[in-house]
Amino acid sequence: MRSKSTRTVIGLATAAGLVTAVSIGIAGGASAASGTSEGTxxxxxPQGARATVEVTPNPTTQRGQEVTITGSCGGGTGLKSVLGGFPEHPALENIRIVDAGPDRFVAKATVARHIGNGVGPVFVDCGGEAGVTLLVTHV
Structure with missing residues (x-):
């Protein structure tokens, strides 16, 4: 039987993998023109998914470590919110938006004290555009 923390890490890794697969499918999918065999x-x-986001340092090494979330809103109005992990299992705490600028945003957060080794998503809402990246923790 697996421990609760192992099941949680596996669940987060699976969810992050799904988020990554969907993001890759949206961002880099190929389509073929009707009646041709060539893809473009x-x-x-697509509009609504054009924000970019990066977390530094990534991977993190300590619980409670401060991380910086940066990116661009990709045409959105500016950074509205950041979510690390999932609402019922947040990976980031004390999230503070330092600069909400639409061309370049900056936010700060700390890695939650209950986080172990694993992978989880970091989502940003940029007022009309959204973005996601993966945060890797080695604590």
Missing amino acids: MITQP
Whole structure:
């Protein structure tokens, strides 16, 4: 029988994998023109999913470590919120938006004290555009 923390890490890794697969499918999917055998690469994600996000340092090494979330809103109005993990299992705490600018945003947060080794999503809402990346923890 697996421990609760092992099941949680596996669950988060599975969820993050699904988020990544969907993001890759949206951002880099190929489509073929009707009646042709050649595909064309989509060069930009669809509207609503154009924000970019990066977490530094990533991977993190300590519970309670401060991380910086940066990115661009990809046409959105500015950074509205950041969610690390899932609402019922947050991976980030004390999230503070430092600069909500639409061209370049900055936020700070701390890795939750209950987080162990694993992978989880970090989502941003940029007022009309959203983005996601993965946060890896080695604590």
